[in-house]
Amino acid sequence: MKRSGRNGFRFFKGEMNAQALRWLALETRLRRAIEREELALHYQPQVSRIDGSVVGMEALLRWRSEEIGAVPPGDFIPLAEDTGLIHPIGEWVIRRACFQNKAWQNAGLAPVRVAVNVSANQFKSGAVCAIVRKALADSGLAPRYLEVELTESVMLGDSAAAEAQMAELRAMGVSLSLDDFGTGYSSLGYLSRFPLDKLKIDQTFVRNITTEGRSAAIAQATIALAQGLSLSVVAEGVETVGQRDFLGLIGCDVMQGYLYSRPVPAHEMAQLLAKGRVA
Numbered sequence: 001m002k003r004s005g006r007n008g009f010r011f012f013k014g015e016m017n018a019q020a021l022r023w024l025a026l027e028t029r030l031r032r033a034i035e036r037e038e039l040a041l042h043y044q045p046q047v048s049r050i051d052g053s054v055v056g057m058e059a060l061l062r063w064r065s066e067e068i069g070a071v072p073p074g075d076f077i078p079l080a081e082d083t084g085l086i087h088p089i090g091e092w093v094i095r096r097a098c099f100q101n102k103a104w105q106n107a108g109l110a111p112v113r114v115a116v117n118v119s120a121n122q123f124k125s126g127a128v129c130a131i132v133r134k135a136l137a138d139s140g141l142a143p144r145y146l147e148v149e150l151t152e153s154v155m156l157g158d159s160a161a162a163e164a165q166m167a168e169l170r171a172m173g174v175s176l177s178l179d180d181f182g183t184g185y186s187s188l189g190y191l192s193r194f195p196l197d198k199l200k201i202d203q204t205f206v207r208n209i210t211t212e213g214r215s216a217a218i219a220q221a222t223i224a225l226a227q228g229l230s231l232s233v234v235a236e237g238v239e240t241v242g243q244r245d246f247l248g249l250i251g252c253d254v255m256q257g258y259l260y261s262r263p264v265p266a267h268e269m270a271q272l273l274a275k276g277r278v279a
Protein backbone atom coordinates (compact mmCIF):
# COMPACT_ATOMS: atom_id res chain seq x y z
CA MET A 1 0.00 0.00 0.00
CA LYS A 2 1.52 3.29 -1.05
CA ARG A 3 0.99 5.27 2.12
CA SER A 4 2.60 2.67 4.33
CA GLY A 5 4.63 5.35 6.13
CA ARG A 6 1.58 6.80 7.82
CA ASN A 7 0.06 5.43 10.97
CA GLY A 8 -2.52 2.88 10.16
CA PHE A 9 -1.70 2.41 6.50
CA ARG A 10 -0.31 -1.04 6.92
CA PHE A 11 -1.64 -4.42 6.05
CA PHE A 12 -1.65 -7.05 8.74
CA LYS A 13 -1.94 -10.54 7.27
CA GLY A 14 -3.75 -9.12 4.30
CA GLU A 15 -6.23 -7.19 6.37
CA MET A 16 -6.40 -3.50 6.98
CA ASN A 17 -6.66 -2.40 10.55
CA ALA A 18 -9.51 -0.27 11.80
CA GLN A 19 -7.53 2.96 11.59
CA ALA A 20 -6.74 2.41 7.92
CA LEU A 21 -10.37 1.71 7.20
CA ARG A 22 -11.37 4.95 8.89
CA TRP A 23 -8.87 6.83 6.73
CA LEU A 24 -10.17 5.19 3.58
CA ALA A 25 -13.73 6.07 4.51
CA LEU A 26 -12.69 9.65 5.19
CA GLU A 27 -10.87 9.80 1.86
CA THR A 28 -13.97 8.62 0.01
CA ARG A 29 -16.02 11.34 1.69
CA LEU A 30 -13.41 14.03 1.09
CA ARG A 31 -13.28 13.02 -2.57
CA ARG A 32 -16.97 13.93 -2.88
CA ALA A 33 -16.82 17.01 -0.68
CA ILE A 34 -16.37 19.56 -3.48
CA GLU A 35 -19.23 18.34 -5.68
CA ARG A 36 -21.49 17.97 -2.66
CA GLU A 37 -20.68 21.54 -1.70
CA GLU A 38 -19.52 20.55 1.75
CA LEU A 39 -16.48 22.83 1.68
CA ALA A 40 -16.62 26.45 2.79
CA LEU A 41 -14.20 29.23 3.49
CA HIS A 42 -14.22 31.11 6.75
CA TYR A 43 -12.38 34.38 7.05
CA GLN A 44 -10.30 35.78 9.87
CA PRO A 45 -9.60 39.51 9.87
CA GLN A 46 -6.11 40.93 10.18
CA VAL A 47 -6.38 44.02 12.29
CA SER A 48 -4.39 47.19 12.88
CA ARG A 49 -3.31 47.29 16.52
CA ILE A 50 -3.43 51.09 16.37
CA ASP A 51 -7.07 51.68 15.47
CA GLY A 52 -8.75 48.27 15.23
CA SER A 53 -9.36 48.62 11.50
CA VAL A 54 -9.56 45.55 9.28
CA VAL A 55 -6.52 45.64 7.00
CA GLY A 56 -6.72 42.15 5.53
CA MET A 57 -8.16 38.69 6.00
CA GLU A 58 -7.10 35.07 5.78
CA ALA A 59 -9.33 32.46 4.17
CA LEU A 60 -9.46 29.21 6.16
CA LEU A 61 -10.98 26.05 4.81
CA ARG A 62 -13.88 24.32 6.57
CA TRP A 63 -15.40 20.94 5.79
CA ARG A 64 -18.78 19.88 7.07
CA SER A 65 -19.43 16.33 5.95
CA GLU A 66 -23.05 15.35 5.57
CA GLU A 67 -22.42 12.03 7.30
CA ILE A 68 -19.82 12.83 9.95
CA GLY A 69 -20.19 16.53 10.62
CA ALA A 70 -17.41 19.12 10.88
CA VAL A 71 -13.90 17.81 10.31
CA PRO A 72 -11.08 20.16 11.39
CA PRO A 73 -8.48 21.16 8.75
CA GLY A 74 -5.76 19.65 10.91
CA ASP A 75 -7.43 16.27 10.25
CA PHE A 76 -8.36 16.47 6.59
CA ILE A 77 -5.59 18.66 5.09
CA PRO A 78 -2.92 16.00 5.79
CA LEU A 79 -5.22 13.41 4.20
CA ALA A 80 -5.75 15.70 1.21
CA GLU A 81 -1.97 16.07 0.91
CA ASP A 82 -1.42 12.31 1.00
CA THR A 83 -4.08 11.51 -1.56
CA GLY A 84 -3.46 14.35 -4.00
CA LEU A 85 -6.91 15.75 -3.24
CA ILE A 86 -5.13 18.92 -2.14
CA HIS A 87 -4.87 19.88 -5.81
CA PRO A 88 -8.59 20.13 -6.67
CA ILE A 89 -9.37 21.36 -3.16
CA GLY A 90 -6.61 23.96 -3.29
CA GLU A 91 -7.86 25.19 -6.65
CA TRP A 92 -11.37 25.46 -5.24
CA VAL A 93 -10.00 27.54 -2.31
CA ILE A 94 -8.20 29.98 -4.59
CA ARG A 95 -11.21 30.43 -6.86
CA ARG A 96 -13.69 30.75 -3.99
CA ALA A 97 -11.57 33.38 -2.23
CA CYS A 98 -11.18 35.44 -5.42
CA PHE A 99 -14.88 35.31 -6.32
CA GLN A 100 -15.95 36.10 -2.74
CA ASN A 101 -13.59 39.02 -2.40
CA LYS A 102 -14.69 40.43 -5.74
CA ALA A 103 -18.36 40.02 -4.73
CA TRP A 104 -17.71 42.03 -1.55
CA GLN A 105 -16.04 44.76 -3.58
CA ASN A 106 -18.94 44.79 -6.05
CA ALA A 107 -21.28 45.21 -3.09
CA GLY A 108 -19.41 48.39 -2.19
CA LEU A 109 -17.43 47.13 0.80
CA ALA A 110 -14.00 48.66 1.34
CA PRO A 111 -11.51 46.50 -0.57
CA VAL A 112 -9.02 44.46 1.44
CA ARG A 113 -6.65 41.71 0.46
CA VAL A 114 -7.59 38.07 1.01
CA ALA A 115 -4.83 35.61 1.88
CA VAL A 116 -5.13 31.96 0.86
CA ASN A 117 -3.06 29.08 2.17
CA VAL A 118 -1.18 27.14 -0.47
CA SER A 119 0.52 23.99 0.75
CA ALA A 120 4.02 23.01 -0.31
CA ASN A 121 2.77 19.99 -2.29
CA GLN A 122 0.25 22.14 -4.06
CA PHE A 123 2.85 24.79 -4.85
CA LYS A 124 5.39 22.25 -6.04
CA SER A 125 2.92 20.82 -8.55
CA GLY A 126 3.77 23.87 -10.65
CA ALA A 127 0.11 24.55 -11.47
CA VAL A 128 -0.56 27.31 -8.94
CA CYS A 129 0.43 30.27 -11.14
CA ALA A 130 -1.94 29.21 -13.92
CA ILE A 131 -4.73 28.52 -11.40
CA VAL A 132 -4.26 31.95 -9.81
CA ARG A 133 -4.11 33.70 -13.17
CA LYS A 134 -7.35 32.07 -14.27
CA ALA A 135 -9.10 32.67 -10.94
CA LEU A 136 -8.22 36.38 -11.12
CA ALA A 137 -9.34 36.64 -14.75
CA ASP A 138 -12.58 34.72 -14.20
CA SER A 139 -13.52 36.59 -11.01
CA GLY A 140 -12.30 40.02 -12.09
CA LEU A 141 -10.46 40.48 -8.77
CA ALA A 142 -7.48 42.81 -9.05
CA PRO A 143 -4.26 40.89 -8.23
CA ARG A 144 -3.31 43.28 -5.44
CA TYR A 145 -6.28 41.97 -3.45
CA LEU A 146 -4.92 38.43 -3.39
CA GLU A 147 -2.14 37.13 -1.17
CA VAL A 148 -0.66 33.64 -1.21
CA GLU A 149 0.58 32.20 2.10
CA LEU A 150 3.42 29.72 1.73
CA THR A 151 5.39 27.82 4.33
CA GLU A 152 9.14 27.44 4.58
CA SER A 153 8.91 23.91 3.20
CA VAL A 154 8.26 25.23 -0.33
CA MET A 155 11.87 26.39 -0.33
CA LEU A 156 13.16 22.88 0.29
CA GLY A 157 13.91 20.67 -2.70
CA ASP A 158 13.80 22.34 -6.10
CA SER A 159 14.13 25.85 -4.82
CA ALA A 160 14.88 27.30 -8.26
CA ALA A 161 11.43 26.19 -9.44
CA ALA A 162 9.83 27.61 -6.30
CA GLU A 163 11.67 30.90 -6.77
CA ALA A 164 10.54 31.15 -10.39
CA GLN A 165 6.90 30.58 -9.45
CA MET A 166 7.06 33.08 -6.64
CA ALA A 167 8.53 35.62 -9.04
CA GLU A 168 5.72 34.90 -11.50
CA LEU A 169 3.05 35.47 -8.85
CA ARG A 170 4.75 38.70 -7.81
CA ALA A 171 4.96 39.80 -11.44
CA MET A 172 1.19 39.29 -11.68
CA GLY A 173 0.77 41.63 -8.73
CA VAL A 174 -0.12 38.99 -6.15
CA SER A 175 1.45 39.30 -2.66
CA LEU A 176 3.41 36.53 -0.99
CA SER A 177 3.61 35.88 2.70
CA LEU A 178 5.60 33.34 4.63
CA ASP A 179 3.38 31.51 7.10
CA ASP A 180 4.42 29.93 10.41
CA PHE A 181 7.74 31.75 10.23
CA GLY A 182 10.47 30.16 12.32
CA THR A 183 8.87 26.74 12.64
CA GLY A 184 10.23 25.16 9.45
CA TYR A 185 13.61 23.82 8.50
CA SER A 186 14.88 26.37 6.03
CA SER A 187 17.84 28.66 6.56
CA LEU A 188 17.54 32.41 6.81
CA GLY A 189 19.36 32.76 3.49
CA TYR A 190 16.17 32.21 1.55
CA LEU A 191 14.71 35.42 2.95
CA SER A 192 17.01 37.49 0.77
CA ARG A 193 16.58 35.20 -2.20
CA PHE A 194 12.85 34.62 -2.38
CA PRO A 195 10.55 37.48 -3.35
CA LEU A 196 8.38 37.79 -0.24
CA ASP A 197 6.20 40.64 1.00
CA LYS A 198 5.34 39.55 4.50
CA LEU A 199 6.32 37.32 7.41
CA LYS A 200 3.77 35.83 9.75
CA ILE A 201 5.01 35.30 13.30
CA ASP A 202 3.83 31.84 14.25
CA GLN A 203 1.32 31.45 17.04
CA THR A 204 3.63 29.16 19.01
CA PHE A 205 5.86 32.20 19.67
CA VAL A 206 2.95 34.55 20.27
CA ARG A 207 1.38 32.14 22.76
CA ASN A 208 4.31 32.37 25.16
CA ILE A 209 5.45 35.87 24.35
CA THR A 210 4.67 37.42 27.72
CA THR A 211 5.83 34.45 29.78
CA GLU A 212 8.85 33.05 28.05
CA GLY A 213 11.96 35.04 27.17
CA ARG A 214 12.86 32.78 24.28
CA SER A 215 9.57 33.24 22.47
CA ALA A 216 9.75 36.99 23.02
CA ALA A 217 13.30 37.04 21.66
CA ILE A 218 12.30 35.11 18.54
CA ALA A 219 9.33 37.39 17.92
CA GLN A 220 11.50 40.46 18.41
CA ALA A 221 14.20 39.13 16.08
CA THR A 222 11.57 38.27 13.45
CA ILE A 223 10.23 41.81 13.53
CA ALA A 224 13.74 43.29 13.26
CA LEU A 225 14.48 40.95 10.36
CA ALA A 226 11.28 41.92 8.59
CA GLN A 227 12.01 45.61 9.05
CA GLY A 228 15.58 45.18 7.81
CA LEU A 229 14.34 43.42 4.69
CA SER A 230 11.41 45.83 4.16
CA LEU A 231 8.86 43.08 4.70
CA SER A 232 5.63 43.60 6.56
CA VAL A 233 4.87 41.47 9.57
CA VAL A 234 1.71 39.98 11.03
CA ALA A 235 1.41 38.24 14.39
CA GLU A 236 -0.98 35.30 14.43
CA GLY A 237 -2.72 33.63 17.32
CA VAL A 238 -3.04 36.85 19.35
CA GLU A 239 -5.43 35.96 22.15
CA THR A 240 -4.76 38.40 24.98
CA VAL A 241 -4.35 42.12 25.54
CA GLY A 242 -0.97 41.35 27.12
CA GLN A 243 0.22 39.67 23.93
CA ARG A 244 -1.08 42.53 21.80
CA ASP A 245 0.61 45.16 23.94
CA PHE A 246 3.90 43.28 24.02
CA LEU A 247 3.82 42.88 20.23
CA GLY A 248 3.12 46.59 19.93
CA LEU A 249 6.14 47.43 22.08
CA ILE A 250 8.42 45.39 19.86
CA GLY A 251 7.06 46.99 16.69
CA CYS A 252 4.34 44.73 15.30
CA ASP A 253 1.24 46.60 14.20
CA VAL A 254 -0.89 44.00 12.43
CA MET A 255 -2.55 41.26 14.44
CA GLN A 256 -4.61 38.20 13.75
CA GLY A 257 -6.18 36.15 16.49
CA TYR A 258 -9.11 35.35 18.73
CA LEU A 259 -8.60 38.60 20.66
CA TYR A 260 -10.00 40.37 17.59
CA SER A 261 -12.07 37.70 15.90
CA ARG A 262 -12.25 33.99 15.27
CA PRO A 263 -12.41 32.90 11.65
CA VAL A 264 -16.04 33.62 10.70
CA PRO A 265 -18.35 32.58 7.85
CA ALA A 266 -18.55 34.87 4.83
CA HIS A 267 -21.74 36.66 5.91
CA GLU A 268 -20.12 37.63 9.23
CA MET A 269 -16.95 38.74 7.49
CA ALA A 270 -19.10 40.97 5.29
CA GLN A 271 -20.41 42.65 8.45
CA LEU A 272 -16.88 43.24 9.73
CA LEU A 273 -15.90 44.70 6.35
CA ALA A 274 -18.95 46.95 6.41
CA LYS A 275 -18.00 48.28 9.85
CA GLY A 276 -14.36 48.45 8.75
CA ARG A 277 -13.28 47.38 12.19
CA VAL A 278 -13.66 44.64 14.77
CA ALA A 279 -15.80 45.12 17.92
Ligand code: C2E
Binds near residue numbers: 072
Ligand atom coordinates in the same frame (compact mmCIF):
# COMPACT_ATOMS: atom_id res chain seq x y z
P1 C2E B 1 -2.57 28.35 9.60
O1 C2E B 1 -2.50 28.73 8.16
O2 C2E B 1 -1.40 28.63 10.44
O3 C2E B 1 -3.89 29.08 10.12
C1 C2E B 1 -4.01 29.62 11.40
C2 C2E B 1 -4.79 28.71 12.31
O4 C2E B 1 -4.82 29.28 13.62
C3 C2E B 1 -6.24 28.52 11.91
O5 C2E B 1 -6.63 27.20 12.29
C4 C2E B 1 -6.95 29.55 12.80
O6 C2E B 1 -8.31 29.24 13.02
C5 C2E B 1 -6.15 29.43 14.05
N1 C2E B 1 -6.19 30.63 14.89
C6 C2E B 1 -6.42 31.90 14.52
N2 C2E B 1 -6.35 32.73 15.58
C7 C2E B 1 -6.06 31.97 16.64
C8 C2E B 1 -5.87 32.26 18.05
O7 C2E B 1 -5.93 33.39 18.51
N3 C2E B 1 -5.57 31.21 18.85
C9 C2E B 1 -5.47 29.94 18.37
N4 C2E B 1 -5.20 28.97 19.25
N5 C2E B 1 -5.65 29.62 17.06
C10 C2E B 1 -5.95 30.64 16.22
P2 C2E B 1 -7.47 26.29 11.32
O8 C2E B 1 -8.48 27.11 10.58
O9 C2E B 1 -7.92 25.12 12.11
O10 C2E B 1 -6.41 25.81 10.24
C11 C2E B 1 -5.34 25.00 10.64
C12 C2E B 1 -4.34 24.87 9.51
O11 C2E B 1 -4.92 24.17 8.41
C13 C2E B 1 -3.88 26.20 8.94
O12 C2E B 1 -2.90 26.77 9.76
C14 C2E B 1 -3.36 25.75 7.60
O13 C2E B 1 -2.07 25.20 7.75
C15 C2E B 1 -4.33 24.65 7.23
N6 C2E B 1 -5.34 25.21 6.32
C16 C2E B 1 -6.50 25.86 6.59
N7 C2E B 1 -7.13 26.21 5.46
C17 C2E B 1 -6.33 25.79 4.43
C18 C2E B 1 -6.42 25.87 3.00
O14 C2E B 1 -7.35 26.44 2.40
N8 C2E B 1 -5.40 25.29 2.28
C19 C2E B 1 -4.34 24.68 2.88
N9 C2E B 1 -3.38 24.16 2.12
N10 C2E B 1 -4.21 24.64 4.22
C20 C2E B 1 -5.19 25.16 4.99
Ligand code: CA
Binds near residue numbers: 149
Ligand atom coordinates in the same frame (compact mmCIF):
# COMPACT_ATOMS: atom_id res chain seq x y z
CA1 CA C 1 -1.98 30.57 7.13
Ligand code: CA
Binds near residue numbers: 179180200202203
Ligand atom coordinates in the same frame (compact mmCIF):
# COMPACT_ATOMS: atom_id res chain seq x y z
CA1 CA D 1 0.11 30.24 10.37
Ligand code: CA
Binds near residue numbers: 180
Ligand atom coordinates in the same frame (compact mmCIF):
# COMPACT_ATOMS: atom_id res chain seq x y z
CA1 CA E 1 0.06 26.74 11.39
